[in-house]
Amino acid sequence: MFKLIKNFSKREWFLVLLCFVFVLLQVWLELKMPDYMSEITKLVQTEGSKMNDIVMNGGFMLLCALGSLLLAIVVSYFVANLSSSFSMKVREKLFTKVEDLSIHEIKQFKTDSLITRTTNDITQVEMLIGMGLQLLIKAPITAIWAITKILNKSMEWSMITAVAVLVLLTVIGILIVIVMPKFKVVQKLTDKINGVTRENLTGIRVVRAFNAEKYQEDKFEVVNNQLTNQQLFNQKSFAVMSPIMYLVMNFLTLSIYYVGSYLIHDTLMVSKIGLFGDMIVFSSYAMQVIMSFLMLAMIFMMVPRATVSASRINEVLETDITVKDGHIDSNQKEEVGTVEFRNVSFKYPDAEEYLLKNISFKANRGDTIAFIGSTGSGKSTLINLVPRFYDATEGEVLVDGINVKDYKLEYLYNKLGYVPQKAVMFNGSILDNVTYGKSKNEKTIHTLKKAIEVAQAKEFVEKMDDGYDSHIAQGGTNISGGQKQRLAISRAIAREPEIYIFDDSFSALDYKTDAVLRAELKKYTKDSTSLIVAQRIGTIMNANKILVLDNGECVGMGTHKELLKSCDVYKQIALSQLSKEELDHEGK
Secondary structure (H helix, E strand, O other), rough: HHHHHHHHHHHHHHHHHHHHHHHHHHHHHHHHHHHHHHHHHHHHHOOOOHHHHHHHHHHHHHHHHHHHHHHHHHHHHHHHHHHHHHHHHHHHHHHHHHHHHOOOHHHHHHHHHHHHHHHHHHHHHHHHHHHHHHHHHEEEEEEEEHHHOOOOOHHHHHHHHHHHHHHHHHHHHHHHHHHHHHHHHHHHHHHHHHHHHHHHHOOOHHHHHHHOOHHHHHHHHHHHHHHHHHHHHHHHHHHHEEEHHHHHHHHHHHHHHHHHHHHHOOHHHHHHHHHHHHHHHHHHHHHHHHHHHHHHHHHHHHHHHHHHHHHHHHHOOOOOOOOOOOOOOOOOOOOOOOEEEEEEOOOOOOOOOOOOOEEEEEEOOOOEEEEEEEEOOOOOHHHHHOOOOOOEEEEEEEEEEHHHHHHHHHHHOOHHHEEEOOOOOOOHHHHHOOOOOOOOOOOOHHHHHHHHOOOOHHHHHHOOHHHHHHHHOOHHHOOHHHHHEEEHHHHHHOOOOOOOEEEOOOOOOHHHHHHHHHHHHHHHHHOEEEEOOOHHHHHHOOOEEEEEEOOOOEEEEEEEHHHHHOOOOHHHHHOOOHHHHHEEEEHO
């Protein structure tokens, strides 16, 4: 919690100081009212008292109450401003940090957990600041000030108040010990329920197609019931606080008046009025003490969950970023559009075995380098080392003759046009999706339309109701898989990069569209380097160089014709897709 509070700016610390001063004044006004009440009690019971004196003291009481109300409003305004600006900054900081995390780190936290931390966890901390800050300042000041005012009134009354306070502290302590560990469980269950909900919404088509609604409902119900039962336990535990509080308050008032009746009975007539006034004042101050601990109890109800949330937020903010920004932001060598792997091996940080082993090759400007292999052979992982979604464990990945780790990430990304394995569409128009992100080159409407044309998307785009301004739903749920892939390809083309990375980006296209698209793409990107991961032999057979991967190792490298003769793995893949006659024809 204290680590997060360091995010307060000087302005916010100034607001905290103002809140402290105003709360101090508010407490002074509230504790002044019993003094006036005592004076009114004495005046009422004293013969010859003037009505003006009673009215004047009553007026002072009203002014104190009004002043306390106005100060409470001002403090509430400041605290609301403080908590909302604090949560805005922390949420922005957390979101920025998540964007800087590598793919591996995001998988460690899980997407649903990161969503919970960015929303629910920050809300818990914001509520503690918004509601708890006032109480945190006011409760101890009121308690200490009220206790100093009653200490010299009566030993008997002071002892009764001390016992009441001790009972409250004991109850609060027991509740904290019992409930605090449960709040960590609550946040983890919130992660789970977000995960199940997200999974259900993402796979809604599959759920309906397989009549799995009941299965998903049961799955959700299990997690939902776990969260509900845990919350019920927490709330029931805290529900014990309220009756105990009222029991202690009423018992304290009754005890003060009970003991006071004996004290007044045993004292002289002259002192009875003063003692009676002291009893009224003591009762008021004792209630202030109890109310202070009641406020502290409310804080203790919020603190455990907010503390757990704060630790979860700090866990993300304090995560070391493995993919760190370099320092190079300009071309320092004559090479342009080259990609080279020098003895590259890779394994995930938490894995024992290498996924890629000793990969070496070089792609020059204008070359098309293809990667093929069985599922799990490491094709996608290999090309993901170029944009630094992961960093090579051993060896070097060079772009334009410079290790990718030395580039500033923004400069490196401006060299690349990346098309992922799963085409990603964002909520907006077609042009919004094609122009997505920053680029070193200016994107004109002519460039965008040309990119869409090259990607063979022009025909279906112009048939849509609003043409290039037609709406694309989040995730591209209102267009087909092939259409999404073509728009994703046009997005990369519109950047006019030095290097294209296609991660199995033609899989949803029919053979005719695939062939036409690749032919147009080759003409349009003849001065750029292309790295293509593909499953189809037809997609890559015209590549300048093909790398065949098997269990993370390069078992063949060459052109289509060369590999048919020299690489058994490649030949087996080719025979599974094309007939021997077709291969013999292609090999000639």
